[in-house]
Amino acid sequence: MSTVAPPTAAGPTAAAPAAAAVGPPTAQPGGHARARRRRPWFPVVAVVVLLASIVLLVLARSTTSALDLSPDNPQPGGAMAAAEILSREGVHIRTVRTTDDAIALAGPGTTLLVTATNELTGDQLSALRGTQADLVLTDTAYAVGLDALTSAVEPDPAGSRDAVTAQCADPDAVAAGRISGSTGGLRALTDDVEVCFPAGDDAGAYAVWEQDGRTVRALADSSLLTNARLAEDGNAALVLRTLGHHDELVWYLPTPGDATGASAGGPQLLPPEAGVVGLQLLVLALALMAWRGRRLGRVVTEPLPVVVRSAETTRGRGRLYRRSRAHAHAAAALRAGCAHRLARSLGLPRSAAAGPLLEAAARATGRSEDELGALLYGPPPTDDAGLLALAHTLDTLESEVHRS
Template sequence: MIEQETHDVATEVLSDGGSAARTAHTRFRQLAPWLALGLLLVLVVALGFFGRSGQDGAALSPVNPAPAGAMALAEVLADRGVEVVQAESLEAAEDALSNEATLLLHDPDSWLSADQLGQLSGVADRLVLVEPTTIMLSELAPTIRQAGLIPAAEADGALPAACQVTDANAAAAITAGGFAYRGDLICFPPASAQGGPPSGSYAATAGQDIVALGNGAILSNESIDREGNAALALRTLGNNPVLVWYQPTPADLAPADALVDPLNLLPEWVNPVMLWLLATGLLAVLWRGRRLGPLVTEPLPVVVRAAETAEGRARLYQDSSSLDRAAANLRAATLIRLASRLRLPATSSVAEVVDAAARHSGRTPADLDRLLRTDAPASNAHLVRWSQDLDSLEKEIDAR
C-alpha cells in the first residue's frame, strides 16, 4: 500500500506538473503580458489606418469638419454661389484657374519650390496667401514682406481694422494671432506695432489682387464665427465666381528639390507609437534581463550532489507555488522511512504506519493521523512548520 501510494506521488510529481487545464492556465499566465502588448499594438495600428472618417484631416481643409478645418467657410461660400474647387495637385490648381477665379494658397510646410510657385504667378484674378513664408512672398508678392509674429499677449484679444480697405472695414475687427506683414495696404495692426514701421495681420498690394492673411485660424471652423472673421473671409474669398482652394502636399514635391525632413512625411500617430514601443521595450528588457543565459553543456556523466538536487526541486516547487505537490512528496518520503524504521512491510497501509508510530512515540493515533494523512499546508510558512513536525516525529522514533 505504501509502495503503491509512493509510486502514484512520484508519477504525479515527475509528470508535466498537473492536468492539461492547469498547464494551459500556467502557460497563458506566462504569455499574457506579450499577448496584451501585441493586442494593444494591433489596436493602435488599426485605429491609425481604419479609424479615420474619410474626411481630409488637414488644417484649413475645405472638407474637414474638425475644429481646425474650414468646411463651414467653404459651405457658406458655396451657398452664396461661389464654386469652391479643392485642388489636389499643382497641375489641378493650374487647370482650374482663370481670370475670373480666386486662388487660396496655404503651404505651411513649404512643399512647393520657387519654380513651382512661379507657375502660379498671375494666373488668377486674386491670390490669397494664408500665412505665407518668405519664399512665397518673394515669388508671388514682392511688395509684401514679413514683419514677425503678433505677440502672444495679444492673441486673446481682437485687432481693429484701422485702414481704408472696404473688406477690412466690413469686418471691423478680427481675432488676434499669427503673423504680421507689411505692404501697400495694411489692416488689423497689432498694438505692439505702434511707434514702429506699420504692419498688420492683413496686407495687400495696391490693387488688392494679392492678399496676405497672417492668421489662418480666422478661416477655421472654431474661429470663423468670432469677431468679424466671417465677414473678412467671405469678402476676401468670395469676390469671384470660382475659388480654387489649394493646399500642397508631399506629392507636389519637385523631383529636383532637396530632400525634406522625412519625419514630416509620417502620420501624426507615428511619434507617440514609437515612444510607447521604446518604453515598453525598455520595460521588457528590465523584466526579462534578470534571467540567466543559455544552458552550458557538460560531458556526461555529471555528478550532482543530492543537496543541490533537493534544493533545485524545492525552488521549482516554490516558483510554481506547488504547495500540495511538495507536501505530497514530503509525506510519501516520511511514510517510507517510518515504515522501514518500524520494521513494517512495504505493503502496509498508512493507518498501520500511524498505529505503529503511535505505539513507539507515545503520541495519540489521532495526532499522528492528522500529521501524516490529513494535514494540508496552505502557505510556505505552514509547509516549513509541517516539515519540521515530520522531522521531529522521525527523530522521536529513532530515539526510541
C-alpha cells in the same frame, strides 16, 4: 445470413429494444439529409450579409476630414463653416492637395486660396505666380521664399493679440471693420500695396495689391478662417468677401510631401476608398471562415459494441511494453503507481515530493530512506528479469506499509 428471432410474449414492447440494437436510429440519416439540404443556403446568406455590410459602410462613410483649414473639417481647426457659407452664396469650391492640381484648375476668373503659404518652397510659389487666377495667401507672416511669388510685401513677425480695426480704404477690410487679432503681419515694399489692420510698425494683418493683371490678397494669420474664430468680430466678413470675388474657388491644401517635392506619405498613398474596401474584404474573409470552417456540434453518445475490461487493457499495454523492450518506461510506470498508493496510505498529498514520501515510508516500514530511494527513484532495469524483480519488491513494500 442473419436470422430474426420470433416475437416473444412481451410483444412490440420487447421488440423495440431489439430493433434499436440491430442498427442506428433511422432519424439520424434524415437529420443529416436535412442538414445537407440546408447547407447550400449558407453561402447565400453570407453573400446577403456581405452586401448589406458594404451598403452600410458606404452609407456610413464619413464625408468630413480632420485636416486643418480643410473645407470639410467641422472641428475647431477646420474651415467648414466658411466653405458652407460660400457654397450657399453660389461659390463652387474645388479642393486640391498638390501644386500641379492647383495650377491646372486655377485660371482667369477663379480664386486660388493657398492655405499654408509658409509650407511651400520657392519653386512652388514661383509656379503659382504663373497662374492667371486671383490669389489669396494665408500664413504669410512666416513664409520662407515669399519673394519668389511677389516683391510687393515681405513677412513681419509683429502681431497683435487684441482686436484691430481696418484703418485702410480697401472695401473688404472696411466692411469687416475689425478682426480679432493676428499672429504676425505683412510689410509693404511698394506704394500700391494696401495694408490693413495694423499689427505693428508699418505692418498689418491683411494686405491687397495688383500684380500681373490680377489681385493678390494676403492674410498673415490663417486662423481667421477656422471655425473657432470665424464668428469673432469681423473675421467672417473679411474672409467671405476675400474668398467670394469669383464663382470658382480653388482651395489648395499643401501637404508635407507635396511641399518637399516628394510624394505624400502615409495614408495618402492609398485612395480614400481604401478603408472601405479593406473592411469589405475583412467581412468577406469572416464569412468564408464561417462557411468553410469546421463546425462542431454537441457530443453524440453511442453505446460501445464491446466492453473491454480494465485488466485486459493493462495486460495489453504490458505486452506492448514487452514487445518494444521498454523496460525503463514500464519501470517508471510501476514506481509512479507505487509512490501514489504509498502517499495515499501514509496520508500524504498526491503531489508530495520525494523527501517527505521517503521519510514517511521509512517510519512506516523501518527501512532506511536510502534503500527506499533506490527502490522508488533508482536506475531503471535493463531486462525482463530486473523488471520482474522490481515489481515484486514494490509489491512487498506496499504490503509492508499496508500492514503497518
